[in-house]
Amino acid sequence: xxxxxxxxxxxxxxxxxxxxxxxxxxxxxxxxxxxxxxxxxxxxxxxxxxxxxxxxxxxxxxxxxxxxxxxxxxxxxxxxxxxxxxxxxxxxxxxxxxxxxxxxxxxxxxxxxxxxxxxxxxxxxxxxxxxxxxxxxxxxxxxxxxxxxxxxxxxxxxxxxxxxxxxxxxxxxxxxxxxxxxxxxxxxxxxxxxxxxxxxxxxxxxxxxxxxxxxxxxxxxxxxxxxxxxxxxxxxxxxxxxxxxxxxxxxxxxxxxxxxxxxxxxxxxxxxxxxxxxxxxxxxxxxxxxxxxxxxxxxxxxxxxxxxxxxxxxxxxxxxxxxxxxxxxxxxxxxxxxxxxxxxxxxxxxxxxxxxxxxxxxxxxxxxxxxxxxxxxxxxxxxxxxxxxxxxxxxxxxxxxxxxxxxxxxxxxxxxxxxxxxxxxxxx
Amino acid sequence: xxxxxxxxxxxxxxxxxxxxxxxxxxxxxxxxxxxxxxxxxxxxxxxxxxxxxxxxxxxxxxxxxxxxxxxxxxxxxxxxxxxxxxxxxxxxxxxxxxxxxxxxxxxxxxxxxxxxxxxxxxxxxxxxxxxxxxxxxxxxxxxxxxxxxxxxxxxxxxxxxxxxxxxxxxxxxxxxxxxxxxxxxxxxxxxxxxxxxxxxxxxxxxxxxxxxxxxxxxxxxxxxxxxxxxxxxxxxxxxxxxxxxxxxxxxxxxxxxxxxxxxxxxxxxxxxxxxxxxxxxxxxxxxxxxxxxxxxxxxxxxxxxxxxxxxxxxxxxxxxxxxxxxxxxxxxxxxxxxxxxxxxxxxxxxxxxxxxxxxxxxxxxxxxxxxxxxxxxxxxxxxxxxxxxxxxxxxxxxxxxxxxxxxxxxxxxxxxxxxxxxxxxxxx
Numbered sequence: 088x089x090x091x092x093x094x095x096x097x098x099x100x101x102x103x104x105x106x107x108x109x110x111x112x113x114x115x116x117x118x119x120x121x122x123x124x125x126x127x128x129x130x131x132x133x134x135x136x137x138x139x140x141x142x143x144x145x146x147x148x149x150x151x152x153x154x155x156x157x158x159x160x161x162x163x164x165x166x167x168x169x170x171x172x173x174x175x176x177x178x179x180x181x182x183x184x185x186x187x188x189x190x191x192x193x194x195x196x197x198x199x200x201x202x203x204x205x206x207x208x209x210x211x212x213x214x215x216x217x218x219x220x221x222x223x224x225x226x227x228x229x230x231x232x233x234x235x236x237x238x239x240x241x242x243x244x245x246x247x248x249x250x251x252x253x254x255x256x257x258x259x260x261x262x263x264x265x266x267x268x269x270x271x272x273x274x275x276x277x278x279x280x281x282x283x284x285x286x287x288x289x290x291x292x293x294x295x296x297x298x299x300x301x302x303x304x305x306x307x308x309x310x311x312x313x314x315x316x317x318x319x320x321x322x323x324x325x326x327x328x329x330x331x332x333x334x335x336x337x338x339x340x341x342x343x344x345x346x347x348x349x350x351x352x353x354x355x356x357x358x359x360x361x362x363x364x365x366x367x368x369x370x371x372x373x374x375x376x377x378x379x380x381x382x383x384x385x386x387x388x389x390x391x392x393x394x395x396x397x398x399x400x401x402x403x404x405x406x407x408x409x410x411x412x413x414x415x416x417x418x419x420x421x422x423x424x425x426x427x428x429x430x431x432x433x434x435x436x437x438x439x440x441x442x443x444x445x446x447x448x449x450x451x452x453x454x455x456x457x458x459x460x461x462x463x464x465x466x467x468x469x470x471x472x473x474x475x476x477x478x479x480x481x482x483x484x485x486x487x488x489x490x491x492x493x494x495x496x497x498x499x500x501x502x503x504x505x506x507x508x509x510x511x512x513x514x515x
Numbered sequence: 516x517x518x519x520x521x522x523x524x525x526x527x528x529x530x531x532x533x534x535x536x537x538x539x540x541x542x543x544x545x546x547x548x549x550x551x552x553x554x555x556x557x558x559x560x561x562x563x564x565x566x567x568x569x570x571x572x573x574x575x576x577x578x579x580x581x582x583x584x585x586x587x588x589x590x591x592x593x594x595x596x597x598x599x600x601x602x603x604x605x606x607x608x609x610x611x612x613x614x615x616x617x618x619x620x621x622x623x624x625x626x627x628x629x630x631x632x633x634x635x636x637x638x639x640x641x642x643x644x645x646x647x648x649x650x651x652x653x654x655x656x657x658x659x660x661x662x663x664x665x666x667x668x669x670x671x672x673x674x675x676x677x678x679x680x681x682x683x684x685x686x687x688x689x690x691x692x693x694x695x696x697x698x699x700x701x702x703x704x705x706x707x708x709x710x711x712x713x714x715x716x717x718x719x720x721x722x723x724x725x726x727x728x729x730x731x732x733x734x735x736x737x738x739x740x741x742x743x744x745x746x747x748x749x750x751x752x753x754x755x756x757x758x759x760x761x762x763x764x765x766x767x768x769x770x771x772x773x774x775x776x777x778x779x780x781x782x783x784x785x786x787x788x789x790x791x792x793x794x795x796x797x798x799x800x801x802x803x804x805x806x807x808x809x810x811x812x813x814x815x816x817x818x819x820x821x822x823x824x825x826x827x828x829x830x831x832x833x834x835x836x837x838x839x840x841x842x843x844x845x846x847x848x849x850x851x852x853x854x855x856x857x858x859x860x861x862x863x864x865x866x867x868x869x870x871x872x873x874x875x876x877x878x879x880x881x882x883x884x885x886x887x888x889x890x891x892x893x894x895x896x897x898x899x900x901x902x903x904x905x906x907x908x909x910x911x912x913x914x915x916x917x918x919x920x921x922x923x924x925x926x927x928x929x930x931x932x933x934x935x936x937x938x939x940x941x942x943x
Contacts, residue, residue, distance in 0.1 A: 116663075232824075233827065235541060235544075235545065378814065378824075385810065391804075402663060
């Protein structure tokens with residue numbers, strides 16, 4: 088029998104606790120599948136969670152010390168945070184010749200290529216399946232399962248909090264703030280929800296996906312990120328009438344050497360498979376030149392599903408079948424030129440709150456026409472002269488730059504009583 | 516640079532042709548991702564397809580000779596058939612110390628464990644990602660991506676022909692035979708469609724999935740297989756009224772050391788994610804004890820998607836990161852006790868074509884009650900005394916054995932004008 092493969096866990100929060108429990112509970116199954124024992128030898132956290140059995144494990148109050156000094160072959164980093172102690176733990180562990188597995192998307196979005204290069208130089212592996220879409224094995228699908236394809240696009244529902252909020256808004260006809268407050272009370276949204284609802288978390292994940300999909304260095308692109316705060320119950324209603332659902336999507340698309348990478352709410356056709364992914368579930372669709380579309384759906388967060396992804400990486404490394412972090416050696420990554428959002432071409436949904444008076448539609452149509460955007464459908468109901476009414480329209484395919492010009496022209500209209508609301512339409 | 520990894524392809528039909536094209540077209544990308552060149556050196560087929568460029572390749576009229584004598588490190592078997600030449604090719608290649616990759620589900624359903632054992636004894640790998648659900652990397656997900664889980668259940672839409680027929684029946688209100696004829700004319704169904712529509716193909720695939728999921732030897736279970744011939748436009752209509760869609764599902768479920776493995780049409784709730792998988796698409800849902808449910812959706816057949824799966828296996832083997840065929844060494848596979856269909860517990864849909872006369876419902880209700888099956892909903896429309904009318908009902912959870920007893924009792928009724936139609940309801 089080969090000697091055991093030794094593992095240390097830094098951070099005993101939700102995911103760290105789940106990982107410790109998984110390693111303990113499934114020890115026999117893991118040994119059978121890996122062909123050697125995977126042994127948890129050390130943990131580090133500020134306080135020991137009372138519900139974890141840490142008997143026989145070496146305890147390190149300082150995770151960096153553990154990364155440097157413990158006897159583990161692999162350190163699992165589950166502390167979180169982009170630049171702080173988590174990064175130090177990973178750098179130290181890799182520098183000491185230990186493999187690293189992490190669920191830390193923020194850190195990877197900023198330091199992914201640098202950490203992968205360090206791992207490579209030390210002949211060890213960096214695993215991060217758990218950093219995107221929780222329990223869904225999407226990194227493995229991109230890096231191995233669909234490796235024979237040139238990947239054209241990856242898009243997905245990458246934030247369960249947002250999908251939960253949007254799903255409840257739609258089903259219950261509630262407005263954003265009401266559902267957010269309830270989600271916070273239920274523990275589905277953080278006290279400070281900005282990271283989720285402003286799209287940052289999804290943007291970190293889409294940066295990681297793009298890197299693995301296209302073989303380019305990870306590049307977080309905060310400029311092309313828009314969250315769901317402005318999505319209203321009215322938008323939900325009109326989207327439904329028009330045959331769409333609203334989802335916050337992360338999208339990465341390669342055209343030649345140009346990379347479109349963005350996060351924003353989208354109208355997707357109600358019969359598109361991704362439209363049916365509801366509640367806290369995540370989904371990732373991969374488009375490859377041979378395989379066409381593959382969609383993976385599952386739980387994108389939570390203790391046990393995320394632990395499943397963490398330990399899958401550990402098992403791959405312990406079994407000696409791990410891949411290069413981003414599918415190819417770091418030196419072989421091709422930098423792609425980041426495209427600004429203004430190059431997007433597609434259809435748009437527009438909701439204007441206008442004073443119901445003569446000539447409003449004509450003025451809006453003129454603004455769109457001047458900007459080179461042509462109208463596909465117009466929808467106006469609840470007419471009551473003199474009052475605020477929603478004027479909803481969709482456009483044919485147009486360039487984002489033209490649409491932004493149209494929005495600026497529309498914003499000048501006297502009859503406009505609120506800023507115009509625009510949501511991009513994606514046809515999958 | 517490492518020497519090239521040499522590959523031979525046996526069988527140049529739809530999938531074989533696609534595989535040759537993929538290996539040629541993506542040679543650069545494959546080399547970059549694998550870290551060495553993957554070189555197609557030999558092919559075998561009865562006739563050379565005119566649209567393939569076979570320049571420089573060694574041609575073998577006999578695939579077994581190629582398996583024995585060619586210089587390849589790996590033979591790709593794409594001839595098909597459970598017991599004939601395909602099996603001989605695989606045995607010969609493995610026996611000669613060559614890796615084997617195959618898309619041949621029928622062969623694996625009968626000879627999977629035996630071939631895996633032969634591969635193991637020779638220190639080579641047997642890859643079969645392409646044998647289940649075409650381009651969807653579901654074998655890899657089970658064997659590696661979700662390896663930290665005890666798998667509780669795998670179920671899915673595993674036959675695109677059936678799903679295409681059922682989707683068109685539902686959307687167009689057509690009967691089975693009309694859609695089948697059209698599907699044959701369009702090339703979506705074979706001239707002899709029995710293999711697909713009687714559920715055999717799906718049953719081969721579910722046998723393979725069960726083996727990888729539960730670590731048991733592959734065991735084809737033809738007794739528990741029912742196809743879609745008897746599904747009628749009426750059933751489609753009533754399923755929809757009741758809030759369900761009809762899908763042909765392969766289901767494998769483990770309870771302790773007992774394995775339920777079956778293929779039959781199912782009513783699934785219309786808002787279950789798998790209900791939205793339409794047309795030729797396949798889907799597989801994996802339920803693990805930590806990850807909960809993960810669903811993978813994609814093209815389950817076709818030249819390019821299947822080639823994507825074939826070459827993914829080749830790349831894993833060439834890169835030295837392949838896994839044991841069924842996730843663990845053959846000697847570590849646990850035989851599970853096959854459960855007869857009669858142990859199934861669940862709800863049932865029942866459609867009876869009855870003469871519309873007094874007391875029919877009472878008699879049917881009595882039969883069900885005597886068998887211990889309780890009625891959940893009853894539905895009868897189009898009443899026109901003396902004529903044939905459908906009487907539709909669903910039951911609460913009952914044992915299959917009880918339901919079969921009830922069906923036998925109902926079949927004795929005078930008022931019954933056609934054999935009763937039963938479809939199982941699965942709540943996912």
